[in-house]
Amino acid sequence: MTPPLLEVCGITKRFGGLHVLRGVNLSIGAGELRCIIGPNGCGKTTLFNIITGAFPANAGTVRFRGENITGRSPHVISRLGIARKFQVPGIYPTLAVAENVEIPLLSRHGTARPWSMLRAEARTAERLHGLLARFKLRARAVGAAGALAHGQKQWLEIAMLIASDAQILLLDEPTAGMSATETSATVELIRQLQQEHGIAALVIEHDMNFVRRLACPVVVMLRGAVLFEGGYAEVQAHPEVREAYLGRAARG
C-alpha cells in the first residue's frame, strides 16, 4: 500500500502558554484536493508553517511520501515538492514578472548552487515563457511584479509554485482580495492543475462560495484541532460546525 502524499500526525504547537495546535491529524493523497476552514486563530497558518519547516512542532510528525520530514529546513522541504503560497502574495515586487517565474525554475536546476546557475538560461527559457503565456502574464513579462493588480499577483505566485515542480500546493487564502470572476477563475485553475498535472492542493479558505465550488473534502479546524472532516454538504449540515464557524451565515 502506498503511503499518502502528505500525512500530518498529532502535530502540537505551543507559543509560550498558548496552545495553537493540539494534536492535528490530516492526510492527503497524490492529486487530491482538500480545503481547510476554521475561524481566525484556529491554527491553520501555523499548521502550514510547521509543514513547510518555518518552525518546529512541539510534538507530532509530518510525513511526505512516507518519509518523516518533521523539523527540516524550508529549502529542503521545498525541494521535495511541497510549495507554499502565502496569504499576502509572496512575490518579488522589484523584479520583473518573468524573473519572478525564473526563480523557482532555477531552484529545480541541479542542486541550486550559485555556480551551477550561470548557464541555466537555455534550460529554463522555454518553460518560463510557456508558463507566462499559460497565466496570461506575457504582456507584463519585463515589467516590475509589484506593479501588477492584486489578483494578478496571486496568479503570479501560483505560476511560481507550478514552476517549482511542486507535487502539492499549500495555498493560504489564494482568493483573498479577488473579485468574484477572478475567484471562479482560480477554482478552475486549481482543478485544471489537479487534472492535467496531478498536483494536489491543500487550501485554506474563508470564502464558502469558493469551498463549495472546489467540491472537495473539507477539513474544519477549531481551537487548534480538527473538528470534522467531510464533504461540503455534510459540513454545512453538521450542527457543531454551524455553531462554531458558519454561525450567523448558516442561520441566515
Added chain:
Amino acid sequence: MSPPRVGIHLTVVVWLLLAACPLLVSEWRLSQLAQITSYGIFAMSLAFLWGQTGLLCFGQAIFFGVGAYVMALITKGMVSGVGDSTVIGLLAATLLAALVALAAGLLVFRGRGLSGAYFAIVTLAAAVIAERAASHSRFIGGFNGLLDVPPLRYGGAASRVELLAPTPVYYVMLGAAGLAYGLLLWLERSPLGTTLRAVRDNEPRTAYFGFEVSVYKTFSFALSGAMAGFAGGLFVTQFGFVSPALIGVPLSTEVLIWTALGGREVLLAAFLGALVVRSVESLLSEALGYYWLLGLGVLFIASVVIFPRGLLGRLLSLPPPRRMAGPAEPPR
C-alpha cells in the same frame, strides 16, 4: 512593450566620456582621477552586495584595507617567496580579501544567519576591531602603516619599468574598473543575479523555493570582498602609502555614502557616485573646510529620504535581461 533604452545609451556615453578624459582634463587632474577610479571599483563592490543582495555592510573597508596591505607587503618585497610584481600583488590582494570575506560570511550567515540591521551592526563592530588590530600589528607598520609602496610596474626583475605617466596609468586603472564592471554586470544579469535579487526582495520566499539562502549571501559577500580587495590593491599603487585609516569605519562610511548617493542598485551609478564625490571633494574641501562634511552629510540624508535609488540610479538603470522578454511569438 519596449523597456526604456535611455539607461543603455547613457551607460555607453559615460564610458566613452571616461575613456576621453585624458583629452579633456589636465595631467594633474588625470592622475587624481586614476586614484579615485579605485574608489569607484570599491563602490561597485558595495553596490553588488548592498544593491543586489540587500546586505548593508558597514565594514566594507576591511576588505579594501586587506587588499591594500597585502599589495603593499608584496610589492615592497616583504613577503618572501612570491616575488614583488604588481600582478602577483593584485592577485594576492583580491584572493586574500575574498578569503577573509568568505570566512566571515560562513560565520555570520550559517544556519538561519544574520540579516538586516544585525548584519550591519556586526560589520560595523568588525571594522572597529580591524582598524585597532592594524594599528597594533608591528609587521604592517602599526599606527604609521607602510610607506613607499611602489607604483604600477611591469617587466621582469632585470628590466623593470615603473608606470608613472598619467595617461597610461589612468588607462590601466580605467581598464581595471571596466573589468570589474563587466564581471559584476555579467553576474548581475545572469540567473545567479536574479537569485541574489530574489534574496534581497524576499528572503523567506526564496528559501521556500528550495534555495539555501545562506550559500547565496556568503557567495555574494566573498565576491564583494574580492572586488574591494582588488580596489584596495590598485589604490595603494596610486597613493603610495597604506595606514590603518584604510581599513576602518570612516572609509567604510564614505563608501556607503558614495554608493547611496550614486545609486546602490546600479553599478555604474555607484561608480560615478565615488568619482563625483571624491572629485568635488578635492576641488571644494579646501574652500569649504568642515562645511564640506556637513554638506555631504545633508546630501546623503536627502538622497536616502528623497531618492532612495540614488541621484543617478534611475537614469542609468538598464532594462531587465533580454531572456525575460522571450521569443517574439508566444510558444505554440
